[in-house]
Amino acid sequence: MAGTKRLPVDPIAEAKRQWVEHGWESAAAGMTAVTSIIRAQQLLFARIDATLKPFGLSFARYEMLRLLGFTRYGRMPMASAIARLQVHPTSVTNTVDRLVRDELVERHPHPLDGRAAMLEITPAGRMLVERATTALNTEVFEQPGFAGDDATKLVRIIARFRKDSGDFAEPKPQPDPL
Known part of the structure; x- marks a missing residue:
């Protein structure tokens, strides 16, 4: 490095x-x-x-923007974001507060649960996360520093460790479409 x-x-x-x-x-x-x-x-x-x-982003801010950018409509409940990011709720709240302050995310009341919040990526947030993703892909992810198929082997080893540690379960088979 x-x-x-x-x-x-x-x-x-x-x-x-x-x-x-x-x-x-x-x-x-x-x-x-x-x-x-x-x-x-x-x-x-x-x-x-x-x-x-x-880009003025920390990895936490990037992850939140990327998560919202991946959704079909650019929004999701805060509780879903917390679950997917596997981060303490206070950390997610602080990250969202900064993204809202910077007008990259908007926080709205949940339409069905008055106690919950919906997060929505703004057009500025979407443009920023796309540029940041291009940079990360080029500068980090396309060449992470592992030779040959070492990255694939490493992911398998770590995934097995994570699964054995209770981090996730095997996905259930999906039923055949009707």
Whole structure:
């Protein structure tokens, strides 16, 4: 990654060596896997943040705009957004507040539930998220930094971990159309 000073030694490999030396060999591989994933997330987020910065977007703001942009009519209930983004409701509320302030999203009363809110992407929000998506695709997603089919293998491994951790269930088969 440009701008990052390379360390003379891999600190995660050194941590593994220390784990083994201190008698924690049975935990060394797991510690290495967990800290490697966390570090990889930091590196990828740095690329994402650098790509979104010119658009004035954080990843949270981008995700909300992209989610709304994917909907058929550009709107959805706030509760649905919270469930799909898998983020604490307070974080979603703060993100939406900033998007509303910047006139990228509008908040409306839910037509059937007076306690709930509907979120709707504005034309400015839609234009911004399309430009930001093009940049993310070009600068991050098309070349994430994995060789060959490593990205596919990694996604399978992590998806299995997520499923086994209760993050999602296998989709139920859809009935045949009538």
